[in-house]
Amino acid sequence: MNSGETYEYSLLTDLYQLTMAQGYWESGKTDDLACFHMYFRENPFKGGFAVACGMSQLAEMVETFAFSDDDIAYLAALPAPGGGRLFKQGFLEYLRAFELDVDIDAVLEGTVVFANEPLVRVVGPIMHCQLLETALLNCVNFQTLIATKAARVCLAAADAPVAEFGLRRAQGAGGGLWASRAAVVGGCASTSNVLAGKLYGLPVSGTHAHSWVMSFPTEIDAFRAYAEAMPKNCVLLVDTYDVRQGIENAITVGLEMRERGDRLAGIRIDSGDLAWLSKMARARLDEAGLADCGIVLSNDLDEYTIQSLRDQGASVTSYGVGTKLATAYDQPTLGGVYKLSATKNAGEKEWRDRIKITEQAVKLTVPGVLDVRRYYHDDARLAGDMVYDVNRGVNKRELIVDPADSLRRKVLANKRYDTLLEPLARAGEAVLAQDGRDAMKAQRRAAAQVATLDESQKRMLNPHSYPVGLECGLFERRNNLVVQLRGIE
Numbered sequence: 001m002n003s004g005e006t007y008e009y010s011l012l013t014d015l016y017q018l019t020m021a022q023g024y025w026e027s028g029k030t031d032d033l034a035c036f037h038m039y040f041r042e043n044p045f046k047g048g049f050a051v052a053c054g055m056s057q058l059a060e061m062v063e064t065f066a067f068s069d070d071d072i073a074y075l076a077a078l079p080a081p082g083g084g085r086l087f088k089q090g091f092l093e094y095l096r097a098f099e100l101d102v103d104i105d106a107v108l109e110g111t112v113v114f115a116n117e118p119l120v121r122v123v124g125p126i127m128h129c130q131l132l133e134t135a136l137l138n139c140v141n142f143q144t145l146i147a148t149k150a151a152r153v154c155l156a157a158a159d160a161p162v163a164e165f166g167l168r169r170a171q172g173a174g175g176g177l178w179a180s181r182a183a184v185v186g187g188c189a190s191t192s193n194v195l196a197g198k199l200y201g202l203p204v205s206g207t208h209a210h211s212w213v214m215s216f217p218t219e220i221d222a223f224r225a226y227a228e229a230m231p232k233n234c235v236l237l238v239d240t241y242d243v244r245q246g247i248e249n250a251i252t253v254g255l256e257m258r259e260r261g262d263r264l265a266g267i268r269i270d271s272g273d274l275a276w277l278s279k280m281a282r283a284r285l286d287e288a289g290l291a292d293c294g295i296v297l298s299n300d301l302d303e304y305t306i307q308s309l310r311d312q313g314a315s316v317t318s319y320g321v322g323t324k325l326a327t328a329y330d331q332p333t334l335g336g337v338y339k340l341s342a343t344k345n346a347g348e349k350e351w352r353d354r355i356k357i358t359e360q361a362v363k364l365t366v367p368g369v370l371d372v373r374r375y376y377h378d379d380a381r382l383a384g385d386m387v388y389d390v391n392r393g394v395n396k397r398e399l400i401v402d403p404a405d406s407l408r409r410k411v412l413a414n415k416r417y418d419t420l421l422e423p424l425a426r427a428g429e430a431v432l433a434q435d436g437r438d439a440m441k442a443q444r445r446a447a448a449q450v451a452t453l454d455e456s457q458k459r460m461l462n463p464h465s466y467p468v469g470l471e472c473g474l475f476e477r478r479n480n481l482v483v484q485l486r487g488i489e
């Protein structure tokens with residue numbers, strides 16, 4: 001898979017990653033190993049869950065990560081604010097020959113994930129881990145945000161398919177492309193974005209614009225011409241002048257199509273009271289014998305308006321959702337972070353815990369080399385997620401502790417579990433199989449996993465919070481480290 005744009009992933013970074021890299025190179029720390037994890041601290045949209053996405057682009061990033069002669073020439077020319085050049089020639093030659101050498105483990109796209117558990121683990125020479133940080137966060141943060149928004153919109157829409165229409169309002173070309181893909185992973189049935197369809201193998205769909213109607217002398221001329229041009233894909237936009245008249249014109253054309261052996265697939269309503277108009281349209285279409293003509297609703301929709309339309313009994317076959325989905329209108333970022341959790345310097349055998357301490361309990365990081373065990377109830381509903389250190393044992397009772405409230409604990413022993421992180425790269429080579437990169441497979445994974453959530457966790461308003469906790473031994477270890485570092489033993 002290719003993103004379609006010539007990305008320079010090695011330079012798609014913050015300058016400080018490169019200045020630190022020169023520092024690591026100069027201080028002989030290029031062989032010191034580090035372990036970083038990417039996670040977010042709060043579920044987006046005040047929701048009860050998120051849908052992971054961005055791992056396919058991450059694999060592409062690993063595959064293409066290199067500093068070209070052109071990149072090196074650019075870096076060589078950068079001035080240092082204090083005079084001279086920012087980067088040393090020796091370091092630039094090192095970069096020219098640079099080969100990424102990291103192991104990455106990540107959840108598969110479409111996996112349901114929660115706050116405060118790792119989505120991605122990167123292990124390798126610290127400089128390598130840091131050279132990936134910014135681009136990794138850029139892709140996983142954005143795509144997870146949009147996939148989650150899409151999952152919420154699709155939950156609200158229930159059985160009615162949602163088409164993603166957001167490209168025109170998306171944040172630039174790259175943002176639009178990846179937003180369309182993430183929207184499909186999150187559950188959208190199709191996208192209007194043709195390039196995303198081509199690049200990522202997504203279903204594309206669409207209707208027509210008001211300009212089509214406005215360019216003809218009358219609405220019915222416009223409808224007839226569209227029906228001629230698109231007899232097998234004819235959805236007529238009925239609200240350019242007057243919805244009531246638009247529906248009557250669509251019925252006339254729909255009946256004419258039927259005479260020719262074609263079918264009016266649907267009408268689209270894009271303004272006004274969508275619930276009332278859709279019910280009125282349904283009644284008229286049925287009366288006219290066009291019960292097989294669908295009704296598409298659009299206009300500034302999101303999960304909340306869709307929920308409200310359903311509550312009002314709107315008659316709808318599918319939704320078109322653009323701006324509020326592709327831009328994650330009510331929350332512009334996921335806020336995911338990438339934190340160092342363990343180091344192993346040259347010559348050391350064991351990983352050494354690393355922790356960032358802070359006054360804010362939520363910002364305290366978790367030490368170790370981590371993975372997540374997801375436990376299930378007998379009926380396949382999720383029971384709880386345990387964040388644990390892969391190099392240490394798990395306590396017998398499989399007890400987890402909520403680090404934000406240590407009184408919240410849960411015993412998970414005797415339950416079935418699986419582990420969430422899967423190999424994405426080994427020694428700098430992407431090992432994520434094509435299967436693991438397929439957007440439509442990720443969509444099926446997301447749908448199956450969202451279905452395992454309890455209704456209370458899927459609620460839009462004040463959802464029940466799913467238990468994610470630290471393995472009790474890891475919780476104790478972290479507490480001891482904080483005590484040690486604060487010198488309060």
Ligand SMILES: Nc1ncnc2c1ncn2[C@@H]1O[C@H](COP(=O)(O)OP(=O)(O)OP(=O)(O)O)[C@@H](O)[C@H]1O
Pocket residue numbers: 270271272273274275276298299300301305308309312
């Ligand atoms: N029955 C309804 N219940 C709740 N929200 C609705 C209903 N019908 C429409 N909406 C929403 O109300 C908003 C209407 O916005 P606005 O008043 O800007 O649209 P409009 O004037 O009908 O159309 P436009 O300005 O696009 O021509 C949209 O976000 C739409 O999704």
Ligand SMILES: O=P(O)(O)OC[C@H]1O[C@H](OP(=O)(O)OP(=O)(O)O)[C@H](O)[C@@H]1O
Pocket residue numbers: 165166168169270298299300301320321322323324
């Ligand atoms: O409302 P969204 O969820 O973003 O869905 C896409 C919108 O884009 C189109 O409108 P257009 O760009 O012509 O602008 P308009 O909404 O002002 O008609 C379309 O008719 C939808 O209304």
Ligand SMILES: O=C(O)c1cccnc1
Pocket residue numbers: 165166192205206207208209320322
């Ligand atoms: O196909 C459509 O109806 C469409 C596509 C993009 C934006 N608005 C509508």
